[in-house]
Structures are given as structure tokens and as C-alpha cells.
Amino acid sequence: MSRFDMKGYLGFWGQKVEDFFEEYMQPHDPHTKGLNEAMRYSLFAGGKRIRPALVYSAYGIFEGYFDKATPYAAAVEMLHTYSLIHDDLPAMDDDDFRRGKPTNHKVFGEATAILAGDGLLTKAFEVMCDRNLNPDITPEQMVEAAYKLAAATGDKGMVGGQVADMDAEKGFFDAATVDFIHTHKTSRLLAYCCELGAILGFGTEDDKRRLYEYGMRIGLAFQIVDDILDITSTTEELGKDAGSDVANGKATYPAVHGIEDSHRKAELLIEEALELLSVYGNTADPCREIAKFIIERKN
Amino acid sequence: MSRFDMKGYLGFWGQKVEDFFEEYMQPHDPHTKGLNEAMRYSLFAGGKRIRPALVYSAYGIFEGYFDKATPYAAAVEMLHTYSLIHDDLPAMDDDDFRRGKPTNHKVFGEATAILAGDGLLTKAFEVMCDRNLNPDITPEQMVEAAYKLAAATGDKGMVGGQVADMDAEKGFFDAATVDFIHTHKTSRLLAYCCELGAILGFGTEDDKRRLYEYGMRIGLAFQIVDDILDITSTTEELGKDAGSDVANGKATYPAVHGIEDSHRKAELLIEEALELLSVYGNTADPCREIAKFIIERKN
Numbered sequence: 001m002s003r004f005d006m007k008g009y010l011g012f013w014g015q016k017v018e019d020f021f022e023e024y025m026q027p028h029d030p031h032t033k034g035l036n037e038a039m040r041y042s043l044f045a046g047g048k049r050i051r052p053a054l055v056y057s058a059y060g061i062f063e064g065y066f067d068k069a070t071p072y073a074a075a076v077e078m079l080h081t082y083s084l085i086h087d088d089l090p091a092m093d094d095d096d097f098r099r100g101k102p103t104n105h106k107v108f109g110e111a112t113a114i115l116a117g118d119g120l121l122t123k124a125f126e127v128m129c130d131r132n133l134n135p136d137i138t139p140e141q142m143v144e145a146a147y148k149l150a151a152a153t154g155d156k157g158m159v160g161g162q163v164a165d166m167d168a169e170k171g172f173f174d175a176a177t178v179d180f181i182h183t184h185k186t187s188r189l190l191a192y193c194c195e196l197g198a199i200l201g202f203g204t205e206d207d208k209r210r211l212y213e214y215g216m217r218i219g220l221a222f223q224i225v226d227d228i229l230d231i232t233s234t235t236e237e238l239g240k241d242a243g244s245d246v247a248n249g250k251a252t253y254p255a256v257h258g259i260e261d262s263h264r265k266a267e268l269l270i271e272e273a274l275e276l277l278s279v280y281g282n283t284a285d286p287c288r289e290i291a292k293f294i295i296e297r298k299n
Numbered sequence: 300m301s302r303f304d305m306k307g308y309l310g311f312w313g314q315k316v317e318d319f320f321e322e323y324m325q326p327h328d329p330h331t332k333g334l335n336e337a338m339r340y341s342l343f344a345g346g347k348r349i350r351p352a353l354v355y356s357a358y359g360i361f362e363g364y365f366d367k368a369t370p371y372a373a374a375v376e377m378l379h380t381y382s383l384i385h386d387d388l389p390a391m392d393d394d395d396f397r398r399g400k401p402t403n404h405k406v407f408g409e410a411t412a413i414l415a416g417d418g419l420l421t422k423a424f425e426v427m428c429d430r431n432l433n434p435d436i437t438p439e440q441m442v443e444a445a446y447k448l449a450a451a452t453g454d455k456g457m458v459g460g461q462v463a464d465m466d467a468e469k470g471f472f473d474a475a476t477v478d479f480i481h482t483h484k485t486s487r488l489l490a491y492c493c494e495l496g497a498i499l500g501f502g503t504e505d506d507k508r509r510l511y512e513y514g515m516r517i518g519l520a521f522q523i524v525d526d527i528l529d530i531t532s533t534t535e536e537l538g539k540d541a542g543s544d545v546a547n548g549k550a551t552y553p554a555v556h557g558i559e560d561s562h563r564k565a566e567l568l569i570e571e572a573l574e575l576l577s578v579y580g581n582t583a584d585p586c587r588e589i590a591k592f593i594i595e596r597k598n
Contacts, residue, residue, distance in 0.1 A: 031479045032459040034466065039454060086417060091409035110390035114413065115462050118385060119454035121417065125424045126449030129442045139438035143428045146445055150425030155338060155418035160331040163414050167333065180330045 004289040013056045013073065014049030016066075020074040024127070038108040038116035039123075042081050046099050050222075050290070051076045051193045057286040058197020058211050068136045069200050072145060075127040076193055079153055082120035085113055087162065099240070124149065137200065144199050152192040161185030168251035175256045182253070187219030194287070210276050214287065217273040221266040222294050227252035228262055229299065238299050270295045303588040312355045312372065313348030315365075319373040323426070337407040337415035338422075341380050345398050349521075349589070350375045350492045356585040357496020357510050367435045368499050371444060374426040375492055378452055381419035384412055386461065396539070423448065436499065443498050451491040460484030467550035474555045481552070486518030493586070509575050513586065516572040520565040521593050526551035527561055528598065537598050569594045 021043045027036040052073035059069045088095040088103040089110060095103050105113035127133065128146045137145075151157060161184025168177050194215030198207040229238060230245045231254055245252050253262040273291045277284045320342045326335040351372035358368045387394040387402040388409060394402050404412035426432065427445045436444075450456060460483025467476050493514030497506040528537060529544045530553055544551050552561040572590045576583045 028455060029459065029479070031463040031466070031476065031483075032454060035454055035459060035462040082417075086413055089410075089413065091413060111388075111465055112462065114385055114388065114390060115458050118381075118416075118420065119458045121420055122449050122453035122458065125445055126453055129446035129449065131442060131446070139442045143430060143438045143441045143445075146424055146442075147428035147430070150421050150428065154421035154425055155331060155334055156327060159414050159418045159421065160328065160334060163334040163411065164330040166410055167330070177330065180328070184330075 004285075004293075006289060006293045009286065009289070010049055010053050013053045016056075016070055017049060017052045017074045017077055018044065020070050024074070034108065034112055035115060035119060038104055038112045039119055041107060042085050042104050042116065043078065043120070045081075045101050047080075049077065051080050051190065054190060054193035054215065054287075054290065055196050055200075057290060058194040058215075059201045060197070060286060061211075061280050061283045062198065062201025062203050062207070065136070068134075069197070071127050071130070071133050072137075072196060072200060075124040076149070076189070076196070078120045078127070079124040079149065080189065082117040082124070083153070083158060083162070085117040085120070089113060092162075092166070097240070141199055141202075145196055148192055148195065148199075152188040157184055157188045161188075165251060169249055173251040173256070178251045178253060178256050181251055182220055182223040183216065186223040187216045190219030190222065191215030210279070214273045214276045214291075217269040217276070218291050218294050221269040221273070221291075224253045224262050224266040224269075225295060225297065227254050228259055228266075229297075231259060233299065266295055303584075303592075305588060305592045308585065308588070309348055309352050312352045315355075315369055316348060316351045316373045316376055317343065319369050323373070333407065333411055334414060334418060337403055337411045338418055340406060341384050341403050341415065342377065342419070344380075344400050348376065350379050350489065353489060353492035353514065353586075353589065354495050354499075356589060357493040357514075358500045359496070359585060360510075360579050360582045361497065361500025361502050361506070364435070367433075368496070370426050370429070370432050371436075371495060371499060374423040375448070375488070375495070377419045377426070378423040378448065379488065381416040381423070382452070382457060382461075384416040384419070388412060391461075391465070398539070440498055440501075444495055447491055447494065447498070451487040456483055456487045460487075464550060468548055472550040472555070477550045477552060477555050480550050481519055481522040482515065485522040486515045489518030489521065490514030509578070513572045513575045513590075516568040516575070517590050517593050520568040520572070520590075523552045523561050523565040523568075524594060524596065526553050527558055527565075528596075530558060532598065565594055 021040070025036065025040055025043065027033055055073040055076055056066055056069055059066065084098065085104045087093050088098060089105055096106055097103060104116060108116065125146055128149065129142050134142065153159065161181050164177065165181045165185055168181060191212045192215070194211040195208045198211045203211070227245060230242060230252070233242050235242045253265065257265065270291050274288060277287055320339070324335065324339055324342065326332055354372040354375055355365055355368055358365065383397065384403045386392050387397060388404055395405055396402060403415055407415065424445055427448065428441050433441065452458065460480050463476065464480045464484055467480060490511045491514070493510040494507045497510045502510070526544060529541060529551070532541050534541045552564065556564065569590050573587055576586055
């Protein structure tokens with residue numbers, strides 16, 4: 001067991017991002033008060049903040065001026081939050097609770113939830129491309145960050161993964177489909193977070209590729225462990241309904257490979273991820289710890 | 300009556316944008332075939348293509364290399380298309396038809412329609428920030444274009460206007476609310492299109508401000524004329540249900556100012572818009588024609 005205080009580490013970066021939300025997401029007009037409340041509600045609804053931590057951790061391999069990365073770490077979390085709000089909608093997964101709290105549409109209604117998601121998605125790009133907010137980021141870095149975010153999360157990325165996930169739920173799925181879903185729905189955004197650290201830290205193209213590949217592997221391992229925990233944990237341990245994947249006929253790794261092979265695959269991915277980091281010194285230790293945390297976590 | 304062939308003019312630029320969609324929006328993976336179809340369905344569902352025409356027309360004041368502007372004109376139309384798909388959803392305006400065709404969710408289902416909208420919104424930023432696709436646009440221009448698009452269409456822009464519109468439908472609205480809704484929901488994106496032309500054409504800050512103000516005025520006039528046509532036209536003339544604004548208790552200009560004052564206001568706005576263009580020579584004629592078209596149009 002690692003002696004690295006992962007909870008404290010994630011909490012530290014999570015707080016930085018929440019401070020940014022608090023300052024940046026102030027209400028600005030009485031006509032959009034409800035929208036602002038809905039956006040803030042989901043931004044502050046908790047979560048591991050693993051994506052911001054990955055941005056900061058990957059960035060830390062190259063530079064130490066972490067506040068420079070904050071708007072970008074926050075933007076990624078905004079984008080992740082939008083995807084959760086839309087995923088939970090009645091037309092999609094129809095979830096009433098997330099992390100023990102009522103989902104956005106249960107509190108604010110479906111229309112506002114759709115628009116809060118749209119607003120957060122748009123805001124992620126606004127934050128990344130705001131030159132006043134990011135005086136130490138060059139336009140070249142901004143464009144690369146925004147372009148790769150869009151590529152990772154649009155129809156060829158996360159949104160495509162979500163569509164494939166819904167289709168799979170309706171009927172047949174095989175190993176290739178599950179791989180497609182997991183890599184697109186989860187891994188690509190996590191890989192982007194890691195590559196983003198290299199972009200912001202003026203890493204080389206090799207650095208970017210390496211961090212991206214590291215992120216793809218821990219991302220897929222993250223999702224496989226999620227699938228396994230859904231089967232092996234209790235609802236209490238998870239903080240959400242255990243066994244819901246099987247009940248909903250979800251396309252998961254254990255469903256096509258079994259639990260044992262799934263676990264081995266996750267371990268292999270983490271080994272590969274760590275191997276990719278071997279060219280870096282101890283500035284990459286947080287990334288190493290995150291990789292280990294992903295396979296050891298219990299919820 | 301103007302002898303400028305506006306239908307042919309809009310059709311010409313609309314075709315350029317559709318050609319871009321055709322080439323750029325090819326299906327790329329069998330797992331996301333349905334998503335791709337849904338995105339294409341709404342992109343090719345017609346419409347006046349007034350936003351792309353504004354981008355090209357404003358750009359034409361400064362430079363004549365129009366193909367440079369095509370990905371940006373297309374990106375704006377993608378963003379506009381996403382907003383229509385989401386606006387039509389059952390939880391929002393619940394419309395079954397748009398321009399005589401079944402709305403996206405009627406054809407592809409709600410979940411896919413939400414994701415097609417998300418995909419198109421994301422794609423707009425992907426297209427704008429793609430350096431391979433836009434070799435003649437500088438990173439500075441890209442960042443400015445992407446940032447201002449996000450600002451014009453997010454919670455402080457179009458999405459905020461849509462929230463205010465829905466709230467107003469539920470109850471009381473006054474002249475200030477209608478102004479807020481129209482400027483945010485419609486004018487800001489049209490103003491952005493005009494400013495974008497100046498950004499792409501290396502216009503000065505004064506040019507950008509001027510084109511933005513021109514766009515705000517024709518945008519508001521456009522919406523006021525829409526409101527008036529909803530009352531004074533037949534369903535046949537409009538190609539959509541006439542009188543639906545009144546039936547739905549929509550916050551409109553005629554509802555708070557009456558038809559006559561609304562028409563006068565629209566005329567005044569067009570006069571101001573034309574006055575703003577007075578510093579330009581005949582390269583601004585298409586922008587002048589669009590302003591006149593907006594007030595003279597019958598559907």
C-alpha cells in the first residue's frame with residue numbers, strides 16, 4: 001500500500017479548482033440566476049477531481065508554476081461536469097442521484113439541466129481561450145489545448161463513446177465495442193488531461209505523446225476498475241447503486257472478459273503506464289502515485 | 300425593393316458551407332454511425348444560412364480570400380444548428396417540425412438528439428482551432444475567434460437568453476426582459492458573426508467594434524421582424540406555425556410594444572446599422588443589402 005496521501009493530494013488540487021469556480025462563476029444577471037445556480041450546483045457537487053489532479057500532475061513534470069494551469073484544470077472539470085449532467089438526463093441514463101445528491105435535472109428541471117450542461121461545455125472553451133485570464137499561456141498553447149479538448153470530447157471522442165454506450169445497452173456488444181466505449185467515453189479525456197500538462201509546460205512532442213499514452217492506459221484501467229467495483233462492492237462502499245451495470249445490461253469489461261481477466265488487464269495497463277513514465281525523474285512521482293491509486297482504489 | 304439577388308447571394312455562401320459539411324462530416328466509425336447521421340441531418344436541414352453569409356460579408360469588407368473564412372462560417376452554422384436541436388427538445392420548446400421537416404429528436408430519439416447537439420457545439424470549437432484546417436489563420440486570430448464565440452453563446456450569451464426565454468414563458472415579462480432575451484438569444488451570435496469577419500480580415504479594434512454593433516442591431520431587428528411575422532403571416536407564408544408565439548405566451552416585442560412600435564423600432568435599428576457601415580466603401584454593400592433584407596423579408 002502506498003504511503004502517499006492520495007486523498008489529501010486530490011483534495012489539495014480540487015480546492016484550487018473549486019476556488020477558481022467560486023471566483024469565476026459568480027452570478028452576473030438576474031435573468032440567468034437559475035442557470036448560474038444550476039451550473040454551480042453540479043460544479044460543487046464533489047467528485048474525486050481526478051482530471052484536474054492529472055492536469056496539475058502532468059504539468060508538474062515540466063514546470064512548477066501551478067497557478068498557471070488552474071484555469072485549464074478548471075475548464076477540464078467543467079467539461080467533465082457537463083457530461084455528467086447530460087448523461088444523467090431522463091432521455092439518457094435517467095439517474096436521480098449522483099454522489100448521494102439529487103442529479104441536476106431533479107433539482108432544476110430538465111430544460112435548465114440541458115442548458116446548464118451546454119453552458120458548462122461552452123464555458124470550458126471560453127476559459128481556455130481567455131487571454132486576460134491566462135497571461136502566461138501563449139496563443140499557440142491555447143489553440144492546441146482547445147483543439148485537442150474538442151477532439152477528445154466530441155463525436156470522435158467522449159460524445160461518440162456515449163452514443164456507442166447507449167446503443168450497446170439496447171442489444172448485443174462484443175469486446176471491441178466495450179473497448180471502443182471505454183476508450184472514447186473515459187480514456188480520451190483522461191489522456192487529454194495528461195497531454196495538456198505537457199502542452200502547458202512546454203513539453204516536447206515526445207512528452208505529449210508519452211503523457212497521452214500514459215493517460216489512455218490509466219483511463220482504461222480506471223474504467224475497468226469501475227466495472228469491477230460495480231460487481232464486487234456494496235452500495236455503501238461505492239456511494240452509488242452497486243450492481244447497476246449488470247442490472248442495466250451495460251457494456252462492461254467483466255461482462256465480456258470476466259472479473260479475473262479484467263483485473264489482470266487493468267494491472268497490465270498500469271504497468272505500461274508506469275513504464276511510459278520511466279524517462280522522468282521524481283517530478284513524475286505524483287503521476288506514478290495516481291496510476292497506483294487507480295488500481296488500488298475501493299470506490 | 301432592392302435589385303440585389305439576396306436569395307442567390309445566401310444560396311451561394313450556403314453552398315460553400317454545405318460543401319464543407321459534406322467533406323468534413325464524413326462518418327468515421329461504425330460505432331458512431333447514428334450520431335453522425337443525426338448531426339448531418341440537422342446540418343443539411345436547410346435554413347437561410349444568414350450567419351455564414353454574415354461572416355463572409357463582413358470578412359469581404361477587408362479581404363477577398365473567402366475560402367479562408369469557410370471553416371469559420373461553417374463552425375458558426377454548426378453552433379447555430381446545435382442550438383436549434385436542443386431548443387426543439389421535448390423538455391424545451393417541444394417542437395415536432397422545423398422548416399417542414401421532423402425535428403432531430405423525432406427522427407433519432409431524444410438521447411441521440413442531445414448528443415448530436417453536444418457534438419456539434421464541440422465541433423464548432425474543433426473546427427475553429429484546427430491549425431491544419433486553417434493554415435492561413437494565425438493562433439491569435441483563432442483564440443480571439445474561439446473566445447468570442449464562447450462568450451457570445453454561453454451562459455452570458457445565447458444559453459442565458461434561452462433560459463430567460465423559458466422563464467418568461469412561465470409568467471410575467473416586461474420590456475427589459477424581452478430585450479434581454481432577444482439580444483442574448485439572437486443578436487449576440489449575429490453580432491459575433493459580423494465581428495468574426497473583421498477578426499479574420501485583420502480589421503482594427505474599431506472595425507471589430509463597428510461590425511459587432513452593426514450585428515447587434517440587425518440581430519435585434521431580425522428577431523423583432525420574426526415576432527411581427529408570427530402575428531401577421533399565414534402558416535403557409537412562414538413555413539412554420541403562425542401565431543404560435545401568442546398561443547405559447549412567448550415574450551415578444553409586439554407583446555410589450557404593439558406591432559406598430561415594434562416595426563418602427565426595427566426600422567430604426569436598420570438605419571443605425573447602415574449608418575455604422577458608412578465609413579466603408581462598396582465592399583460593405585453585401586452587409587448593407589443584408590440589413591435591408593432583414594426588414595423587408597416576408598418569412
